[in-house]
Amino acid sequence: MEFTGGGRLEVRITSADVGKRVSVRCVTGAPAAGGKYTDAVGVLTSWDSGVLLITRKDGESVRIAESSLVAGKVVPAAPARRRGPSATFPELARAAARAWQPLESEALGDWTLRASGGFTRRANSALPLGDPGMPTAEALIRVRDWYAARSLPAYVQTATGAEGAQELLCAELDRHGWRREVSAEVRIAALAPIGDLDADVSAVLLSRTADDAWLRRYQRFEEASPAVRSVLASGPSVWFASVAGTGGVPAAIGRCVVDGRWAGFMAVEVDPDQRRRGLATSVMTALARRALDEGASAAWLQVETENDGARALYDGMGFAAHHHYHHYRWAEA
Numbered sequence: 001m002e003f004t005g006g007g008r009l010e011v012r013i014t015s016a017d018v019g020k021r022v023s024v025r026c027v028t029g030a031p032a033a034g035g036k037y038t039d040a041v042g043v044l045t046s047w048d049s050g051v052l053l054i055t056r057k058d059g060e061s062v063r064i065a066e067s068s069l070v071a072g073k074v075v076p077a078a079p080a081r082r083r084g085p086s087a088t089f090p091e092l093a094r095a096a097a098r099a100w101q102p103l104e105s106e107a108l109g110d111w112t113l114r115a116s117g118g119f120t121r122r123a124n125s126a127l128p129l130g131d132p133g134m135p136t137a138e139a140l141i142r143v144r145d146w147y148a149a150r151s152l153p154a155y156v157q158t159a160t161g162a163e164g165a166q167e168l169l170c171a172e173l174d175r176h177g178w179r180r181e182v183s184a185e186v187r188i189a190a191l192a193p194i195g196d197l198d199a200d201v202s203a204v205l206l207s208r209t210a211d212d213a214w215l216r217r218y219q220r221f222e223e224a225s226p227a228v229r230s231v232l233a234s235g236p237s238v239w240f241a242s243v244a245g246t247g248g249v250p251a252a253i254g255r256c257v258v259d260g261r262w263a264g265f266m267a268v269e270v271d272p273d274q275r276r277r278g279l280a281t282s283v284m285t286a287l288a289r290r291a292l293d294e295g296a297s298a299a300w301l302q303v304e305t306e307n308d309g310a311r312a313l314y315d316g317m318g319f320a321a322h323h324h325y326h327h328y329r330w331a332e333a
Contacts, residue, residue, distance in 0.1 A: 009071040015047040017074055019168055022054065024072035026064050039117035040064065041075065043160075045171035053171055057161035058305075059183055059326050061171065077163045085189055085261075085298035089162040090129060090263075092300060097127055099264040101234035101309050102229055106146065109133030111147050119227040120220065123325045125155035136172055146289070154330040159186075162323035170326065180330040185305045186312075187319035191220060191299045192264055192316050195288040197281060204286035205239045209233070210255075214242050216249045217269055232267075235259065239290055241283045245271055250316055252279035256287035261315065263291035265301040268310075280313055 013022050023041045033070040040306035042056040050066045062114075084114070102114035110130025132139035147154040156173060157165040170180075207214075210232050215221045221228055232238075235257035245251035247279040251274045265287065270279050288299065301319065303310050 005153050011069050011072045013074060015042065018044050018047055020044055021073050021077060022072060024052070024054065024064060025070050025074045026068040028068065037070070043167035045167050045327070046175075047133070052282075054169040055160060055170060057324065059158075059160040059167075059170060059180070059324050061174070072241075074295075077200060078307045081205040085112065085188055085190060087298070087300075087322060089164045091185060092322060093127070093129055093159065094099050095120075095259050095264060095300065096302070097261045098259055099235045099266070100231060103230055104150075108142055109145075110144075113138065115147070115150050115152060116231055117227040118152055119231055121155050121184060122157065123227070123231050125157040125327055126165065126206050127157050136169070137176060140173070140176055140178070140330075147330075157325060158328060158329045159323050159325045161321075167324055170328070173328045177331050179331045180326050181329050182301045182304070183324055183326045185324055186302050186322050186323045187302060189299045189315055189317060189319040191288055191292055191297050194284055194299060197285045197288075197317070199278060199282045199285040201282050201286040201289070203243050203281050206290060206320050207242070207246070207284060208238065210240045213248055213250055214240055214253050216248065217242070217245070217253045218267060219269060237294060239287055241287050243279055243283065245274070252283050254280075254283035254287055256291055258294045261297050262297075263288065263296040263299050265299060281317075283328075284317065325331055 009025070011187055022044045023039065024035055025039050028036050028038070040054050040062050042054040044052060045061070046053040050067060052064045054062045054064065056062065086176045094150065100122050103116045104112045109132035111132045112127045114125060114127060118124055128247060128278065133257040143156060144154045145284045156178065158170050158173070160167050168171055210229065215228065232255065233298040237258040239256045240256040243252040253267060254297045265284060268283055301314065302312060
C-alpha cells in the first residue's frame with residue numbers, strides 16, 4: 001500500500017472527502033519508539049470531533065483518531081470483477097426484492113416498506129434504494145411508526161462493499177440508534193457452469209409450488225406460517241426442487257426464481273443425515289438447467305457469513321462475493 005509522496009508519508013484526505021473510498025494508515029504509540037502501524041481501506045463515512053469513521057467492505061466500521069493518522073489518500077473504487085457476470089448493486093438489489101415479495105408494501109419516496117407478519121427480515125424491512133423524499137432522520141421515524149402500527153420490529157436493509165452501496169446510510173443508522181443484527185454475502189456467478197456440473201439430477205423433482213412435504217424440510221416453516229406460502233410463491237418465475245427422503249420429508253430442497261437474465265437460488269437445505277452425498281449440488285444443478293431453459297444466464301444467492309459449509313459449496317460452483325447486506329433494527333430505549 002503506497003502512501004508516499006517524494007519519499008514522505010502524507011495525509012491527503014480531509015473531512016471534505018466523506019463519502020469517498022479511502023486508504024489510511026495510523027499509528028499507536030510513538031513511531032520513534034516502535035509504534036505499531038495499522039492500515040484501513042473503506043468508505044469514509046464521517047469525520048467529526050477529531051475521529052474518522054471508515055466502513056469496510058463487509059460493513060464493519062473502524063474508528064480512527066485524527067491525531068493517529070500518518071498517511072491517507074482517496075482511492076478508486078474496487079476494480080471490476082473478472083469472474084462471473086457484471087452487475088450493479090441496484091440491479092441485484094431489485095432482483096433480490098422481486099424474488100422475495102412481502103404480503104404488504106408501501107412506498108416512502110424511493111424506499112419501500114415491506115411487511116409479512118414477521119416471516120424473515122427480508123420481507124419485513126425497509127428497502128432504501130434511493131431518496132425517501134425527506135431528511136433521513138425523518139424517514140427513519142416514519143419507518144419506525146409504520147412497523148409499530150403492525151406490531152413488528154423496525155428493520156432497514158442496507159448494503160456495503162459495492163459501488164453505489166450504502167455505507168453512509170449505515171453510519172447514519174448507527175448514529176440514530178439503530179443496531180445491526182445480521183449480515184450476509186450476496187454472491188454471483190455465471191449460470192451455465194452450474195448447469196454443466198456433473199451431478200445426478202435424476203432424483204430431483206421440480207414443481208411450481210411448495211407442497212406440504214417441501215415445507216416440512218424448510219427450516220423456517222414455523223415462523224409466521226400463514227405468510228410462508230405467499231412469500232415463497234412470489235417472483236416472476238418460481239421453481240421448487242426436492243429429493244425424496246423418508247417419513248414424508250424430502251432429503252433435500254431448493255428454490256429458484258428466474259427473472260430475466262438472473263436466476264436467484266434460495267432455501268437450499270439438506271437433511272443433516274444425508275449431507276456430503278452431493279444432494280445440494282444436484283438440486284442446484286437441476287434448478288440451473290431449468291433457469292437456462294428460460295433464458296437466464298447469471299446466478300445470485302445470499303449466504304450468511306457464518307455458514308462455512310454453504311460458502312465452501314458455492315465457492316466450488318464459481319460464486320464470487322458481490323456485496324454484503326445487513327439488517328439494522330431500531331434499538332428501542
